[in-house]
Amino acid sequence: MNMEYKVMTESDYDGVYELWTNTPGMGINNTDDSREGIKKYIKRNPTTSFVALFEGQIVGAILAGHDGRRGFIQHIAVLSEFRKHGVASTLVNKAMNALEEEGIHKVALLTFKKNALGNSFWDKMGFTVREDVYYRNKNIHELEYRANPYRNE
Ligand SMILES: CC(C)(COP(=O)(O)OP(=O)(O)OC[C@H]1O[C@@H](n2cnc3c(N)ncnc32)[C@H](O)[C@@H]1OP(=O)(O)O)[C@@H](O)C(=O)NCCC(=O)NCCS
Secondary structure (H helix, E strand, C coil): CCCEEEECCHHHHHHHHHHHHCCCCCCCECCCCCHHHHHHHHHHCCCCCEEEEECCEEEEEEEEEECCCCEEEEEEEECHHHCCCCHHHHHHHHHHHHHHHCCCCCEEECCCCCCHHHHHHHHHCCCCCCCCCCCCCCCCCCCCECCCCCCCC
């Protein structure tokens, strides 16, 4: 498959958002994943998120960045008809290399426990589950999430 990969920029937003909304199980909310939210994220992390294009269409994307200490992968998705060709693994490797270039040594991510496909992908990619920590979170203000079959409401 003749896939092209490039760093994600603000102008990729429409294609990336369409990919996310066509991918069940993505934890998408109305502020961080809005055009403004992604613009802000890319401004802060301009080199570490990537898109995969097939004949000019965005068919895969990874949103990744860091806080100066830890890398974080926020979203990864590949359109179902393009899966199992190594697109997601290539995106992960590109993001990890770009993070390393930024002086980052470790990368974390969150998955819904019910996302079996996602979790088996991350197992294969060597991302281990930390059993010794709790993930704690507090929203600063209310967020609206898209319906998600994996989320415990
Ligand atoms: C998880 C996801 C991103 C994986 O995307 P992908 O492009 O299919 O991933 P890859 O092709 O790199 O690897 C997936 C599988 O294809 C296999 N593969 C990789 N290259 C291959 C190739 N050239 N030919 C055949 N199979 C290949 C991998 O070994 C892996 O095997 P597995 O299914 O037995 O685990 C995709 O399924 C997806 O978008 N899921 C929905 C969103 C989601 O859950 N994201 C994760 C949130 S935590």
